Amino acid sequence: MQHDLQLDWLRCFVAVIDTGSLSAAAPELNRSQSAVSMQLKKLEGALGHRVIDRGAGRMALTRQGHALLTYARRILDLHAEAQSAVGGGGEALSGRVRLGVPDDYAAKYLTPVLKRFAPRQPQVEIELTCEQSTSLIPRVAKGEIDLALVSRQDARAGTLLFHEPLVWVGAPQFQLWRHDPLPIAVYEETSLARRHAVKALAQQGRQFKIVYNSSSLAGQIAAVESGLAIAVLTQCSVPESLDILGREHGLGPLEPMQVAVHRSKASRGEKAVDMLHGLLVRTLRSAG
Numbered sequence: 001m002q003h004d005l006q007l008d009w010l011r012c013f014v015a016v017i018d019t020g021s022l023s024a025a026a027p028e029l030n031r032s033q034s035a036v037s038m039q040l041k042k043l044e045g046a047l048g049h050r051v052i053d054r055g056a057g058r059m060a061l062t063r064q065g066h067a068l069l070t071y072a073r074r075i076l077d078l079h080a081e082a083q084s085a086v087g088g089g090g091e092a093l094s095g096r097v098r099l100g101v102p103d104d105y106a107a108k109y110l111t112p113v114l115k116r117f118a119p120r121q122p123q124v125e126i127e128l129t130c131e132q133s134t135s136l137i138p139r140v141a142k143g144e145i146d147l148a149l150v151s152r153q154d155a156r157a158g159t160l161l162f163h164e165p166l167v168w169v170g171a172p173q174f175q176l177w178r179h180d181p182l183p184i185a186v187y188e189e190t191s192l193a194r195r196h197a198v199k200a201l202a203q204q205g206r207q208f209k210i211v212y213n214s215s216s217l218a219g220q221i222a223a224v225e226s227g228l229a230i231a232v233l234t235q236c237s238v239p240e241s242l243d244i245l246g247r248e249h250g251l252g253p254l255e256p257m258q259v260a261v262h263r264s265k266a267s268r269g270e271k272a273v274d275m276l277h278g279l280l281v282r283t284l285r286s287a288g
Contacts, residue, residue, distance in 0.1 A: 007079060009043035010072040012036050013051060017069060018159050018281050021059060027268065073282045080275070081120060094123040095272035100136040100148035101128070103217040104237040105164075105259065110149060113283050117276055124272045132215055134190040136262075143266035146273045149280065151192050151234075151257040158260035161284040165235040166196055166254040168245040174227035177249040185212035185220050185229035196254050197232040204252050259284075 015025040016036065026033045044050050051065035061069065101110050114126065129136070133150035137157075140148050152158050170177055182201070186194040201208050212223040220231045224242055234257060238244060245251050261280050267273040 003046040005043065005046060005075075007076070009039050009046070010075060012039035013043055013065075014069070014072050014076060014282075016040065016052065016059070017061065017065075018285070020159075030269075073285070077279075077282055080278075093121050093272055093275065095270060096125040096127060097272050097276050098127045098144070098146045099129070099276070100139065100145040100150070101130060102133050102136070102150065103130055104234040105149050106130060108236040109259075109284055113276075113280055116283070117279055121272065121275065124276075126276075132188065132191065134188065134192075140262045140264050143264045146264050146267040146270070147277055147280070148262045149284075150260060150262055152260040152262070153192060155258065158262040159281055160258055160260045161281065162259050163256040164259050165256050166193060166232050167235050167238060168197075168230055168249070168251045168254070169224055169233050169238055169242040170230040170245050170249070171225055171227055171241070172243045176227065176230050177245055177251060181207035181209045183211045183229040184208050185214065185223035185231040186210050187220070188213070188215045191215075192257065193232050193234070200252050200254050204250075206250070 012025065012029060012031075015029050016022055019025045022033050022036050022040075026036050029036060031039075040052065047064065047068070049064040050062050051068055053060045053062055099110075117124075118126070129139075129145060131139075133148075133152070136145060136148040136150050137153065139145045149161075150158070151164070152160070168177075176183055184197060184201075186197060188194070198208075212219075212229050214220055214223065217233070217237055220233060221239060221242070223229050224231050225239075230245065232254060235244070247253075261277065261284075263273070263277055
């Protein structure tokens with residue numbers, strides 16, 4: 001006989017998947033690692049199936065775990081919405097969340113999340129900073145920003161949400177991909193997109209020259225649209241005026257970006273940050 005699924009079990013399950021381990025999930029849930037493990041065992045007992053395979057140094061969803069994860073996120077999201085709609089049985093959530101995001105990800109990925117968050121938490125102030133990931137990551141580490149949606153540089157940092165393709169772009173009327181050396185526009189020295197672009201061209205043995213530098217997405221697009229250069233952009237940020245270039249243009253594939261949410265240690269336990277962090281993970285993990 002199947003048993004009802006308790007919210008605490010589902011929270012533990014989702015937290016373990018989102019953080020990647022029992023030990024990482026424990027502080028997120030304000031529980032001990034053994035308590036998190038016990039909740040997972042109760043969940044699996046109620047379902048009659050294992051939902052996570054625990055191997056040496058790795059955790060992976062089982063077939064039943066994959067099926068459950070989508071429902072678990074929806075149940076927890078609806079539960080939070082219901083609490084908000086009727087006042088949550090206590091005081092309304094308030095406070096401030098300092099949120100960072102690069103221009104690339106703001107419109108497509110952050111806007112839908114904030115559209116869901118703002119009506120549910122009208123007394124929470126969002127302080128938004130738009131900068132490159134290379135600037136945001138150290139600011140999170142210093143506690144200057146609570147949350148940041150970034151292209152991560154360290155595979156161990158933050159919570160991975162999805163992979164965003166990088167693509168070559170050019171203005172079709174100029175056909176700069178035919179030039180030798182290839183004129184390219186690039187971001188700042190520390191940019192991952194710049195590193196991936198240079199690495200891909202080097203692997204191809206393609207000669208190139210950097211003709212334009214800008215740390216802003218608008219600057220990159222302006223350079224390409226005006227016929228100065230081709231560039232590497234995240235796929236989500238490519239405007240309709242530009243063409244995505246590929247092998248037929250003599251340009252090889254690029255490594256995708258690992259998009260993650262980083263959270264400052266100083267914001268642990270702040271309920272407004274907890275809620276927005278959870279909504280970011282649930283929404284963008286589903287979309288990725």
